[in-house]
Amino acid sequence: MCNNPLLKDPYQQLDDYIDSIPYKKENLILILHRAQEIFGYLPDKVQWHIAQKLDLPSAKIYGVVSFYSFFTMKPRGKHVANVCMGTACFVRGSEKLQKEVESQLGIKTGQTTEDQLFSLDSVRCIGACGLAPVMTVDGKVHGRLETTADIKQALAKYRPEGTPEEAKGSNSNI
Amino acid sequence: MDIQLTINDISLTVPAGMSILDAARTINIDIPTLCYLNLHEMRLNNHIASCRVCVVEVEGRRNLAPACSTPVFDGMVVKTDTQRAILGRRTMVELLLSDHPKSCLTCPKNLDCDLQALAADLGVRNITYEGEESEFSIDKSSLAIIRDPNKCIRCRRCETMCNDVQTVGVYSAVGRGFETVVKTAFDLPLHDTSCTFCGQCVAVCPTGALMELDQVDKVWKALNDPTRYVIVETAPAVRVALGEGFGLEPGTIVTGKMVAALRRLGFDRVFDTEFGADVTIMEEATELIHRIEHGGRLPILTSCCPAWVKFFEHQFPDLLDIPSTCKSPHQMLGVLSKSYYAETYGIDPQKITVVSIMPCIAKKYEAARPELGQDPVTPDVDIVITTRELSRMIREAGIHFDLLKEEDFDHPLGESTGAAVVFGTTGGVIEAALRTAYEWLTGKPLENVEFEPLRGMDGIKEAVIPIGERDFRIAVTHGLGNARTILEKIQSGESHYDAIEIMACPGGCIGGGGQPYHHGNLEILEARANAIYQEDRSKPLRKSHENPAVLKLYQDYIGEPYGEKAHQLLHTSFTKRPKI
Numbered sequence: 001m002c003n004n005p006l007l008k009d010p011y012q013q014l015d016d017y018i019d020s021i022p023y024k025k026e027n028l029i030l031i032l033h034r035a036q037e038i039f040g041y042l043p044d045k046v047q048w049h050i051a052q053k054l055d056l057p058s059a060k061i062y063g064v065v066s067f068y069s070f071f072t073m074k075p076r077g078k079h080v081a082n083v084c085m086g087t088a089c090f091v092r093g094s095e096k097l098q099k100e101v102e103s104q105l106g107i108k109t110g111q112t113t114e115d116q117l118f119s120l121d122s123v124r125c126i127g128a129c130g131l132a133p134v135m136t137v138d139g140k141v142h143g144r145l146e147t148t149a150d151i152k153q154a155l156a157k158y159r160p161e162g163t164p165e166e167a168k169g170s171n172s173n174i
Numbered sequence: 175m176d177i178q179l180t181i182n183d184i185s186l187t188v189p190a191g192m193s194i195l196d197a198a199r200t201i202n203i204d205i206p207t208l209c210y211l212n213l214h215e216m217r218l219n220n221h222i223a224s225c226r227v228c229v230v231e232v233e234g235r236r237n238l239a240p241a242c243s244t245p246v247f248d249g250m251v252v253k254t255d256t257q258r259a260i261l262g263r264r265t266m267v268e269l270l271l272s273d274h275p276k277s278c279l280t281c282p283k284n285l286d287c288d289l290q291a292l293a294a295d296l297g298v299r300n301i302t303y304e305g306e307e308s309e310f311s312i313d314k315s316s317l318a319i320i321r322d323p324n325k326c327i328r329c330r331r332c333e334t335m336c337n338d339v340q341t342v343g344v345y346s347a348v349g350r351g352f353e354t355v356v357k358t359a360f361d362l363p364l365h366d367t368s369c370t371f372c373g374q375c376v377a378v379c380p381t382g383a384l385m386e387l388d389q390v391d392k393v394w395k396a397l398n399d400p401t402r403y404v405i406v407e408t409a410p411a412v413r414v415a416l417g418e419g420f421g422l423e424p425g426t427i428v429t430g431k432m433v434a435a436l437r438r439l440g441f442d443r444v445f446d447t448e449f450g451a452d453v454t455i456m457e458e459a460t461e462l463i464h465r466i467e468h469g470g471r472l473p474i475l476t477s478c479c480p481a482w483v484k485f486f487e488h489q490f491p492d493l494l495d496i497p498s499t500c501k502s503p504h505q506m507l508g509v510l511s512k513s514y515y516a517e518t519y520g521i522d523p524q525k526i527t528v529v530s531i532m533p534c535i536a537k538k539y540e541a542a543r544p545e546l547g548q549d550p551v552t553p554d555v556d557i558v559i560t561t562r563e564l565s566r567m568i569r570e571a572g573i574h575f576d577l578l579k580e581e582d583f584d585h586p587l588g589e590s591t592g593a594a595v596v597f598g599t600t601g602g603v604i605e606a607a608l609r610t611a612y613e614w615l616t617g618k619p620l621e622n623v624e625f626e627p628l629r630g631m632d633g634i635k636e637a638v639i640p641i642g643e644r645d646f647r648i649a650v651t652h653g654l655g656n657a658r659t660i661l662e663k664i665q666s667g668e669s670h671y672d673a674i675e676i677m678a679c680p681g682g683c684i685g686g687g688g689q690p691y692h693h694g695n696l697e698i699l700e701a702r703a704n705a706i707y708q709e710d711r712s713k714p715l716r717k718s719h720e721n722p723a724v725l726k727l728y729q730d731y732i733g734e735p736y737g738e739k740a741h742q743l744l745h746t747s748f749t750k751r752p753k754i
Contacts, residue, residue, distance in 0.1 A: 044359075044360040047360070048359075048360075048754070051359075051753075052753065056343075057337065057342075057343025057344070057346070057359070058343075058359035058754050059343055059344055059345055059357070059358055059359040059367075060337075060343060060346050061359070062346060062348060062357070062359045062360055062361075063346030063347055063348050063357075066348045066349050066350075067347075067348075067349070067350050
């Protein structure tokens with residue numbers, strides 16, 4: 001048996017985790033967090049696997065996963081962008097920011113780009129109101145995103161070098 | 175500890191912890207409810223307070239309180255009939271209706287819908303709230319249950335029934351906020367889940383969100399096709415419930431009127447599923463004795479209930495060898511109609527349509543199981559309709575049911591004994607089997623045919639019945655949660671029984687998913703059970719092996735019970751299925 005977690009079958013990793021904790025059914029959310037860490041998302045197959053392992057109805061697992069916005073049933077992009085829709089960002093135009101990010105990435109909030117590079121979501125307040133409107137990418141805060149160029153610049157940092165989108169945008173306000 | 179409170183200026187003393195709703199009921203004050211459902215005997219208590227229809231005023235409390243889930247306290251002052259409370263309730267119903275299809279006239283639940291009744295009772299005259307309406311696709315995948323989530327009011331009674339009582343767990347509330355709706359795992363079509371099609375979700379759904387697959391028009395089509403020879407058969411539990419659809423008291427026995435109505439509808443032969451039940455006992459009692467004499471695996475489990483069969487196929491696939499291999503009585507009657515009866519009377523079996531009238535929704539699914547037929551184009555039973563659907567057909571035909579003169583079933587597949595009648599309620603199948611097994615094993619007549627310890631509404635009943643030298647350990651359960659408890663004890667080796675009867679629906683077939691709606695009143699089920707036992711007592715023959723028509727069937731056609739021909743026609747096999 002190989003002990004290197006990198007080489008271990010992801011289902012085996014998940015089972016090992018479940019086996020290691022007491023009160024399994026009671027810790028469903030904890031287990032789902034771990035599963036999302038391992039698989040990147042929670043497809044039906046993974047949810048079903050957890051249902052069998054915990055002897056819980058699959059519908060119950062699905063109900064929990066669908067309730068919490070942190071859990072995702074679709075594969076996520078390499079980078080996850082979150083536009084803040086909290087009150088301060090909202091009054092500073094985060095709705096426009098969201099639309100512009102959606103247009104630059106060519107997806108709607110909640111979706112993932114075809115090249116699997118970006119997923120876009122929205123969050124409530126992240127406590128960076130002084131920098132409003134803000135967007136986080138992989139947890140890093142990008143503030144005062146007021147022009148299309150600001151947004152292009154912020155996103156370009158996550159694109160592989162030399163891709164066309166890296167070109168400078170205009171300085172027009174969004 | 176008791177506490178004192180006043181409701182509408184009436185002072186009363188009730189136990190602490192009681193809800194306002196229950197306290198009000200003790201002094202005959204009715205507070206309207208919708209999502210709330212407490213079926214104590216079934217251990218179903220849905221008091222999630224999601225609909226807010228039962229709101230009342232509580233002195234000192236800022237907002238209105240849901241009566242179903244607010245406990246009383248000492249000195250509490252409650253008003254259930256103030257303008258604020260009444261308008262509050264009306265507003266709640268209006269809000270529910272704002273996201274509900276306004277298609278009551280064409281809804282299959284028309285005139286049987288709790289939401290519709292509330293709108294009428296609470297004086298809803300227009301819906302002032304306009305806004306987004308849910309748009310879900312209708313799930314028509316299964317052969318038994320239709321799900322229309324657009325009509326779901328998120329009361330979650332179905333979920334409570336499926337999870338807590340039946341322990342099948344097919345449903346869950348999915349999503350959040352306005353998007354929330356009760357769905358299956360991964361939004362799979364119901365057909366692809368572990369659903370047993372017991373139909374108890376349909377029995378408790380207050381609206382038309384969960385309905386049986388309507389097959390009435392298929393029956394009309396067959397009846398109007400002159401090339402078809404249409405045979406109908408009726409289950410025991412139908413005759414003690416059908417009258418409710420015509421305003422008769424629950425528990426009224428309408429066997430003769432039902433037969434007359436079926437003849438008026440145009441069926442060529444009116445047979446009785448009870449004949450099939452007597453044949454089932456011939457087979458099952460022989461199978462039990464065979465297992466005892468040949469060291470076969472015990473306990474033997476009854477297999478008459480198709481929802482129970484599907485339950486163990488999904489949930490206990492390692493126990494597939496213990497249920498009896500007998501087909502269910504209506505399947506036996508179907509196959510005998512198309513073989514024995516057809517051959518005896520010179521009718522082409524390909525021209526026979528068998529229609530079963532059942533208290534059950536799962537029978538629709540069962541009849542379509544591919545192994546339950548002689549070949550793919552000759553299923554044992556062609557169409558299954560529920561008690562509710564038959565009641566509608568009788569109204570569609572303009573028959574005055576209560577004025578009909580009583581008539582008898584047709585020969586020979588309409589002959590039955592009291593043992594077959596009791597199949598319709600919990601404990602009945604095993605009681606019928608014991609009446610026969612006793613006499614076969616001891617060679618002595620059984621004087622008292624009524625096995626009291628096996629009767630009644632307790633979820634799990636156990637008894638030791640001495641037969642000759644041997645003590646038979648018997649268990650009877652109804653409700654799939656109780657069945658699970660028993661099966662787990664068998665798996666772990668904790669319990670040892672010789673025979674177990676299992677029925678999926680609480681109360682047995684009298685409480686089937688296809689029966690007239692009980693709307694939360696379980697006294698109706700007791701009245702039906704009493705009627706079943708009354709019908710049994712009224713029969714001159716009360717043991718299946720004394721049914722002369724059944725004996726003739728074996729003599730002329732089948733040969734030995736549990737023999738080769740019997741296996742070919744009357745027995746079946748089970749399939750391992752995944753748990754989803």
